[in-house]
Amino acid sequence: MMRRHWLLVGACGWVLLILMFVSKFINFSFRIPGDYAERTEMFVWTLPSVTMNLQWPDKGASQPYILSSVGPSLVEPTNWQSVNEKRLELLATVCRNSSLWNLTHTTVGKFVLDRIFVCDKHKILFCQTPKVGNTQWKKVLIVLNGKFSKVEDIPENLVHDHERNGLPRLSSMTDTEIHQRLNSYFKFFIVRDPFERLISAFKDKFVKNPRFEPWYKHDIAPAIIRKYRKSHHDDSGKVGLQFEDFVRYLGDKSGRQHLDRQFGDHIIHWMTYAELCAPCDIPYNVVGHHETLEHDAPYILKAAGISDLVSYPNIPPGITRYNHTKVERYFTGISQRDVRRLYARYQGDFSLFDYQRPAFLVG
Numbered sequence: 001m002m003r004r005h006w007l008l009v010g011a012c013g014w015v016l017l018i019l020m021f022v023s024k025f026i027n028f029s030f031r032i033p034g035d036y037a038e039r040t041e042m043f044v045w046t047l048p049s050v051t052m053n054l055q056w057p058d059k060g061a062s063q064p065y066i067l068s069s070v071g072p073s074l075v076e077p078t079n080w081q082s083v084n085e086k087r088l089e090l091l092a093t094v095c096r097n098s099s100l101w102n103l104t105h106t107t108v109g110k111f112v113l114d115r116i117f118v119c120d121k122h123k124i125l126f127c128q129t130p131k132v133g134n135t136q137w138k139k140v141l142i143v144l145n146g147k148f149s150k151v152e153d154i155p156e157n158l159v160h161d162h163e164r165n166g167l168p169r170l171s172s173m174t175d176t177e178i179h180q181r182l183n184s185y186f187k188f189f190i191v192r193d194p195f196e197r198l199i200s201a202f203k204d205k206f207v208k209n210p211r212f213e214p215w216y217k218h219d220i221a222p223a224i225i226r227k228y229r230k231s232h233h234d235d236s237g238k239v240g241l242q243f244e245d246f247v248r249y250l251g252d253k254s255g256r257q258h259l260d261r262q263f264g265d266h267i268i269h270w271m272t273y274a275e276l277c278a279p280c281d282i283p284y285n286v287v288g289h290h291e292t293l294e295h296d297a298p299y300i301l302k303a304a305g306i307s308d309l310v311s312y313p314n315i316p317p318g319i320t321r322y323n324h325t326k327v328e329r330y331f332t333g334i335s336q337r338d339v340r341r342l343y344a345r346y347q348g349d350f351s352l353f354d355y356q357r358p359a360f361l362v363g
Contacts (some may be wrong), residue, residue: 084286084299087289095280104352105281117168117170118169122304124141124187124304125186127189127277131192132190136151137190138159139154139313140310147166170182182282187285188285195346195358227255228248247331272345
C-alpha cells in the first residue's frame with residue numbers, strides 16, 4: 001500500500017516537470033481586450049481594403065442595403081482607416097440598390113464638375129458640399145497650391161473668391177484632363193446629417209446672411225413665401241421666410257422645379273450630396289463626416305500624403321457634434337406630411353452615409 005502511494009507521488013512529480021518544460025514553448029494565458037484607450041495594442045479592428053468598382057448593375061437588379069444601428073459620430077476605433085473602408089462599403093451597397101437609384105445617382109456633367117476643386121501639385125480633388133465646413137478645406141487646398149504658406153494667413157473674403165483664390169475647378173479642364181484626374185487623383189468630400197445641414201443653410205442664408213448676399217432675402221425668400229405660405233394675408237406676425245415655408249418648398253417634388261430654375265446655382269446650399277458630388281458615379285477615396293471631423297481631418301491629410309505639408313485649422317470642442325435639441329426645436333410644429341416629404345427627398349443621403357432616420361420627426 002505504501003509503495004503504491006510513493007509511485008503515485010512520483011508520477012505526479014513527473015507530470016509537473018513535463019508541464020513546466022512545455023510551458024516555456026506554449027502560452028496558455030488568454031488576454032481579453034479592454035477598451036481602446038487602455039489596450040489598443042492588443043486589439044486592432046481592420047477590414048480588407050475596399051476598391052470602388054463603378055461598373056454598376058442594371059437598375060433592375062435589386063440589392064439590399066444595410067443601415068447600421070450605430071451612427072458615424074459614435075464609432076471611434078483606433079484605426080480610422082477601417083471606419084472609412086466601412087463607409088465606402090456601405091456607399092457601394094446603397095449605390096446598387098435599385099429602389100433608391102433615382103436618389104443616389106446623377107450625371108457627372110458640368111454642374112458636378114463645377115463643385116470639384118483641383119490641386120494638381122499634389123493630385124487631389126475636393127468636392128464642395130455647402131454648409132459642411134468647406135471653407136477650411138478650401139484653405140488647405142489654397143496653401144497646397146502655393147498661394148499662402150499657412151491657413152491662418154488666408155483672408156476669409158478670398159476663400160470664396162474663385163477668381164483670386166487660385167483653386168481651379170475640374171469643369172475648366174478638357175475631357176481628357178477630367179478623366180485622367182478622376183481616375184488617378186485622391187478624391188474626397190465631407191457630409192453632415194442632412195436635416196442639420198438644412199437648418200444651417202436656412203440660418204446662414206435667410207436669417208443671418210453674414211456674407212451679405214441680398215438675393216436670398218430679397219428674391220428667393222419672397223418667391224418661396226408666395227408659393228408655399230399657407231396664408232398670404234394673415235402671417236400672424238411672421239417676418240421673412242420661416243423654416244416651415246422652407247421645408248414645404250424643399251419637399252415639393254414637382255412644384256419646386258420652376259423655382260429652382262429661377263434661383264440658379266444659389267440652390268447648391270440645400271441640394272443633396274448625390275446631386276452635388278455624384279458619389280455613386282465617381283470613385284471617391286474618402287468620405288469624411290462633419291460629426292467626426294477631429295478624426296477625419298488628420299486621416300484625410302495622411303491618406304492624401306500631405307500631413308507634413310499643411311495642417312487643418314483648429315476645431316473648437318463640440319462644434320461638429322450633432323445637435324439633437326436644435327434639430328427637434330426647428331421641426332417642432334411642422335406637419336408630419338411636410339416632414340415625410342422632406343425626408344423622401346433626402347432619403348438617399350441618409351442611406352448612403354449611414355445617418356439614422358430621425359424617429360422623433362418621421363413617424
